[in-house]
Amino acid sequence: MATAEHSTDELFDEFLENRGHATEEPSWEESYNKKQCPDCGGLHENAATECSVCGWRP
Template sequence: MALGNDDVFDAFLSQRGHRTEPDSVGWKRDHRKKQCPECGGLHDPPATECSVCGWAPHESS
C-alpha cells in the first residue's frame, strides 16, 4: 500500500515522538468571536460553520 506525502511526513514525525493529529478540532476563541482553525475567519458565537471556507467541527459519535 503506497502512502501519500502527508502520511509519510506524519509517520516520520510520529516515530520521533511528535503528535500529528490534534485530540479534537474545534473553534478557537478570539475575544468575543469564534475563530475558524482552518482559515482564521471570525464569526459570532452562534455560528456552527465557517462562512469563509465552509469548515465545521466534527461531531463526536
Template sequence: MATAPSTDDDLFDEFLSTTGHDTGPTEWEESYNKKQCPDCGGVHDTAAAECSVCGWRPAGR
C-alpha cells in the same frame, strides 16, 4: 511488541502525538466574543456552527 497503526492517518497521528502535537478533534478557537476558524482564520459570531469562509465544521457537528 507494539502493534502497527492500521491506516496512514493512524500512523501520521502517532507521529504527531509522539512529537508533541495535539491530534484530538479540532474545535473553534475563541477570542473575546468571537469564534475563529482553525482552518482559515475566519472570524465569526459566537452562534456560528459553520465557517462561512471555507465551510469548516467542528467534528461531530
C-alpha cells in the same frame, strides 16, 4: 506489545503525538469574544456552526 490498559486509538494518538502531529478533535478557537475558524482564521458570532469563509465544521 500493547497492554490492555490502552485502546488502539490511544496508542495511535500517542504514535502521532510522538512524531509532532496534533491529535485533538478540531474545534473553534476564540478571539475577541468571537469564534475563530482553526483552518482559515475567519471570525464568527458565537452562534455560528459553520465557517462562512471556508466552510469548515467542527
